[in-house]
Amino acid sequence: MRLAGLFSGGKDSAYAIYRAMQLHEIASLITIKSKNPESYMFHTPNTGITQLQAEAAGLPLIVAETEGKKEAELADLKEAVKKAVELFRIEGVVTGAIGSVYQAARIQKICDELGLWCFNPLWQLDQLQLLDDLLKNKFEVIIVGVAAYPFDESWLGKRLDRKAVKELAGLKEKYKINPAGEGGEFESFVLSAPFFRKKINVKKSSARFSGNHGVFEIKEAELE
Amino acid sequence: MILVVSTCADKLSEEEFVKPIVGIAGKCDVKHYTNVKDVSGYDKIIICGTALKDNEYLKNINGFLFLKETISPVLGICSGMQILCLLYGARITENKEIGMTKIKTLRENPLFSGNFEAYSLHGNGVDNLNEFYVLAESEESVQAVKHKKKNLCGIMFHPEVRNEKIIRNFLDFA
Numbered sequence: 001m002r003l004a005g006l007f008s009g010g011k012d013s014a015y016a017i018y019r020a021m022q023l024h025e026i027a028s029l030i031t032i033k034s035k036n037p038e039s040y041m042f043h044t045p046n047t048g049i050t051q052l053q054a055e056a057a058g059l060p061l062i063v064a065e066t067e068g069k070k071e072a073e074l075a076d077l078k079e080a081v082k083k084a085v086e087l088f089r090i091e092g093v094v095t096g097a098i099g100s101v102y103q104a105a106r107i108q109k110i111c112d113e114l115g116l117w118c119f120n121p122l123w124q125l126d127q128l129q130l131l132d133d134l135l136k137n138k139f140e141v142i143i144v145g146v147a148a149y150p151f152d153e154s155w156l157g158k159r160l161d162r163k164a165v166k167e168l169a170g171l172k173e174k175y176k177i178n179p180a181g182e183g184g185e186f187e188s189f190v191l192s193a194p195f196f197r198k199k200i201n202v203k204k205s206s207a208r209f210s211g212n213h214g215v216f217e218i219k220e221a222e223l224e
Numbered sequence: 225m226i227l228v229v230s231t232c233a234d235k236l237s238e239e240e241f242v243k244p245i246v247g248i249a250g251k252c253d254v255k256h257y258t259n260v261k262d263v264s265g266y267d268k269i270i271i272c273g274t275a276l277k278d279n280e281y282l283k284n285i286n287g288f289l290f291l292k293e294t295i296s297p298v299l300g301i302c303s304g305m306q307i308l309c310l311l312y313g314a315r316i317t318e319n320k321e322i323g324m325t326k327i328k329t330l331r332e333n334p335l336f337s338g339n340f341e342a343y344s345l346h347g348n349g350v351d352n353l354n355e356f357y358v359l360a361e362s363e364e365s366v367q368a369v370k371h372k373k374k375n376l377c378g379i380m381f382h383p384e385v386r387n388e389k390i391i392r393n394f395l396d397f398a
Contacts, residue, residue, distance in 0.1 A: 001234070023236045092277075094236075101343050101385065105323035108276060108345060112322065117277045119236050124244035124384060 001117065002027040003092045004084040006077075006107070007061070009050040011134055011141045011160070011188040012096030012122060012180070018137065018195055019121040020094040026195075027088040029054050029061045030080050036068025046144050046189050046218050049200070056196040056223055060088065078110045085114065092117030098125055098182050127180035128172070131165045137194055142202075144216040145187035146209075150175055153209035156216040160188065189218065198223040226252035226395065227266040231273070231303045233280035242272045244384040245301070248391045257287050263294050268395055271304025273382060276322070276347055278303075285310055297375040297398040299391070302346050305369065305378025309350040312371060319349025325362045325381060333359050333370060334397040335377065335390050342367075342381035349380070 005017035007029040017026055031050040054061035064080035066073040084090045093111055097104040097120045104120060111118035122130060134141060141160040146152070150171060158164055168179040177185050192199040204220035226249050230242045246254055249270065263269060271291070274281065281288075281303050288307050291298055300308040306316060321344035328339050349365040359368035359377070369378045375398065383390035 019239065020236060023234075101324055105343075105345075108322050112276055112320070112347070115277075117234070117275060119234075119240065119275070121236060121239035123240040124247065126247070 001025070001092055002088065002090045003094050003117075003119065004028045004030050004062075004081065004088065004090045006030050006032075006093060006095045007050055007053070008096070009046055009053055009189050010096070011139060011190055012098060012130070014096075014190040014193050015130065015134060015137075015139065016094050016096035016121050018193060020119055021195055026059060026094070027090050028084045029057070029059050030084055031061060031063045032073070032077055032080060033063060033065045034068035034073060035066065049189070049218050049221055052200055052221055052223065053190060053196070056198045056200060057193070058197055062087070074106055074110065077107075078113070081110060081114060081116070085116070090116070092119060094119045094121065096122055098122045098127065098130070098180070100182070127178055127182055128165075128169055130180050131160070131168065134160065135162060135165060138192075139190060139194070140192035140199065141188045141190050142216070143186050144189040144218070146185070146214045147212065148177065148183070148185040149212050151186055151212065151214070153207060153214050155186065156207040156209060156214050157205060225266055227260075227263060227269045228252050228254045229260060229269065229271045229304070230254065230256045231271060231281040231307070232256070232275065233278045234275065237275045237278065241274050245270055245272050245391065248384060248388050249395060257281070258284075260290055263290050263296065266294075266296055268398070269294060269296055269298045270391070270394070271298065271300040271307060273302030273304060273345070276345055279348070281307060282310075282316065291376070297394070298377070299394045299398065300376070300378040301384070302380060302382060305380050306348055306350060308371070308376050308378045309353060309356065309369065312355040313352060314350045314356070315352040317349045317351050318347065319365045320347045321362065321364055325367075327360050327362055327367050327381065329360050331357055331359045333377075335368070335379075335393045336360070336387070340387070342383065342387050343385035344381045346380060
């Protein structure tokens with residue numbers, strides 16, 4: 001089956017796409033760039049760089065912009081999926097939804113309206129298991145946004161390696177955070193994945209942090 | 225031993241509809257329904273749901289005749305409930321519910337009680353349920369049934385999402 005992967009540039013969507021690739025063809029990626037950093041549906045930091053990730057993966061990318069208003073952003077997503085049907089003859093969509101019934105139900109409805117299959121291969125997956133799977137499969141991931149205590153600026157740009165995963169497991173025990181950031185505690189960016197032909201090299205970046213919120217912005221990056 | 229049965233036409237859907245059940249059930253055998261021959265050695269059987277777009281199981285209802293022979297308790301989830309109901313005289317209707325749904329318990333049972341919210345993802349419903357007690361309903365449809373004479377239960381919503389305890393109750397008390 002030909003599928004489109006909803007791709008934020010972060011670890012969950014990338015890993016879901018990788019899982020789907022084991023059984024189906026990923027014909028296209030779709031990125032929704034939300035102007036609203038508090039979007040209910042979409043991951044927001046660094047969505048501008050997904051073009052470089054798509055190039056690294058050798059996959060075509062559809063980018064759609066949305067104002068990020070609660071239900072209007074769904075109409076924008078639906079249009080982008082429709083475009084993937086027209087351009088790449090996709091028969092289904094794959095998402096990185098893990099536990100959000102809000103996100104999952106809305107994407108299910110869009111797929112249903114368009115007569116498409118909807119696959120959520122990470123659905124209900126244990127979050128520490130997910131982090132472990134990423135390491136085992138050699139995903140290279142950095143943290144590009146934090147939005148909850150006790151995450152401080154030291155997390156911005158941090159690589160999600162074995163040591164960081166251990167720290168996240170500790171924070172889960174101590175503060176009951178979602179260790180894979182499913183509750184919006186942090187956002188990630190994939191520098192390299194098993195389906196990338198090249199790696200992303202971040203050449204210039206900046207970090208901003210205030211209160212419990214911080215963003216690691218990739219200003220310049222290249223494929224290597 | 226517990227048997228977890230996949231009704232998914234596409235293997236990728238099993239990540240979403242079978243794996244979460246296995247995560248709750250623990251040690252169990254997992255088989256696709258087309259590979260189930262003899263179920264006599266299993267203490268409990270769970271028939272999992274499948275993708276909204278997938279109606280393949282309805283075309284292969286004879287592949288589930290093992291459910292008529294077993295004396296072990298069976299829990300059918302979503303497509304699993306539709307299959308149980310079809311095997312015992314019910315009819316499939318069109319009934320789409322996607323997302324969190326209010327569920328009202330109508331009859332006391334060991335799986336759940338009271339009013340609660342559950343995750344729904346189905347395009348079909350059931351009627352003509354003469355051989356079943358209706359255990360629960362939503363505003364739109366029948367949400368849970370139990371066969372009047374056999375230990376067969378069906379749940380239309382997905383208890384593996386936000387209502388895992390229902391599956392544990394089935395494994396512990398049914």
